[in-house]
Amino acid sequence: MLLIPCPHCGPREEREFRCGGESHVARPAVAEAPDDRTFAEYLYVRTNPRGVLAERWHHLYGCRRWFNLLRDTVTHEITAVYPMGASRPESAP
């Protein structure tokens, strides 16, 4: 069970949240006429690192807001929480 620091509500248990998968996955622009391979990678290929991963989370059973966080996939340590639309913090590992 994770204790997730919601930027609005403070630390809450994992069951109050829904994970929205990896953050910062950019959709290929239509103007660039992406080929099937590019689009398949956008849909299905994720970085899946052993270490720090940027994830989107939704506080579904709380303030119902989305936010980003950096979670270590080995230790589950959450090192940063930042709003949607912001870029990945550079100070964090």
Place this chain on the structure above:
Amino acid sequence: MPDDLTKAGRPTPRSAFAGVAPGGLFERPGVIRLRDPGHRPKALLRGRFTPAWSAAVAGVLGVAPPEQPGAAARSPVAELLWLGPDEWLVLGSGPGSLAPALLRAGLAAAEVGDGLPDLELSGPRAREVLAGGTALDLHPAAFPAGRATRTRLGRIGVLLQRAEDGANGPVFRLHVERPWAGYLWSWLADAALDHPSNDESFPR
């Protein structure tokens, strides 16, 4: 919204707890007491928090919406609970809905009282019974009277509001989406059986 839906004189709505608790009351002496306070108008208020917007709300309700998470504000007209950064629940003091007045002031509001019934939980062990179903910190220092937050209780989402303390300790109001009302009542009544009553020793 048609005005006739919000008039005080409309037929009394069937209680959301009627199916599971026709009397609207459950008591396990020395543990908890559940009460169905009946239908109340509630309005959901949405908006981006700015000084001008806040003043417009205060012009209708007599009090500005709380900006702090979990906080509440009260006026003679209404009580406002913080639900999210741009979302508040307005509990009216009177029998009529406040949504039309908010709409006339150009604010985004919707009457949700029929879909969001609440029950009142009190009794000496109310906090322990709740703690059996939620991971929320219910210690009085972390969740004092006047606070409200959405959380999970016994698998479902509820809006947990701590009202002013009564004679038997804390009083909680649990606002729940209507389809879950019967489940919530039954869950609380069942959870109360896990706690020793006044007139029996524990374990049973």
